[in-house]
Amino acid sequence: MTSNSRMFFKMLWGAVFRRRSRAIMAVVASMVGAATLFCLTAICIAVPQQMNDEMRSYGANLIVTPIETDGHKTGIDDAMVDHTTEMVRAHGTARYATYRYENVRVNAAPYVMAGVDAAQVRDLNHHWSVDGDWPSNGSVLIGRDVADALGADIGSSITIGYRSSDNSASSSSSSSSSSSSASSSDNAQAQSGSSAPSAPSESGHVSSDIMETKGTDFRVAGIVDTGGNEDSIIYATLNDMQKLTGTKRGADVIEYSASATGDDLTKTVTSINDMTSMHVKAQQVTKITSSDTRIITMLQTLFWIVSLVVLVLTLVGVSTTISSIVSQRGYEIGLRKALGASSRSIGLEFYVESAFYGLIGGLIGTAAGYGLAYVLTTVVFGRTLSLNWPLAIGSVVFSALIAVLASIPPVHRANRIDPAVVLREE
16 A cells, blocks of 8 residues: 555656646646635735724714603713613724714804814714814814804804703704704704704794803814814813803713624614613614725625636636646556556546645745735735635635646546557557
């Protein structure tokens, strides 16, 4: 048995090195296929997640709003914010920001003011273009539309007045119901009543304080320009909001930028909404989540189509090379059959030879594919790519398997060689 195995591998070794040019062609075909497939697969696995993480910097994909049951605007308290955040993070990482909205007046004109944690909002909305600084105690960040309407610049002072009559429970509850189909910034408008609330009335008449301009002076720290509804909002710290209104209450909106997508995000929404005792309602920001899903699906489809084409080309390349080797070794095959060699032993030799070509090509191609994938992810996507060892091992094994499959038709032709015909021609 040992001598037979030694003889087998000696014949295999001789077959490979006697026809080095053909062997190199088979290795190159396997190498190109392995490199391309590994590169595309690695990118197809890593890039969608990286794209999802990148897109998360462009705002929230999940919002949570309170369900007011008693007609009073109490918001979402800190304990419920923490509990909701735990439920969201059960399906992946998530950043969040809370917003408290109130209707205020500047120069007797109605505006929406948001009490926020500036660090949370900045971390959540990397796409915001802020000229100047974020809000701090005694200073506010105003939207571009607000700045244009007031003629305000960075460093100027504006007087913000608060009237409890502008923030009646009836107006807030009616506006909350309209927020279910809105995006995160639209929801801000809905929760606060609107960006231009109706003038307060007393017994059906316009209130006499509509033209009052009393209030608290704030310095304009910065101006935000997003091209969206955020441009019509005034942002202040929660501490300043509480001082201005004289009340402390929970948030009107929690915006989440969650890493969960597709079914996982839907499960998160469902799990929150099923907990009726929480008195909150969760909904996806469809214009964000649908864009994420569509782009990632298109990219993955493109990658798999290209991978399929490369796979077919690899099969053709290896099969053609093995066919050429079989044609060159026709006399040898016929002679071995005449001496009693079985079709099984001849086929086994070709299969092992093909697997050897695929193994060598797979090793070189996987290394080259990882290098190419690393360069692409670094240059194009600005991210690093770690080596996926299970994928690398699978790539090498798959290359050997493809080479063996590609050699099946040539081996069948070799087994049909009639030794009498071949030897008579010689």
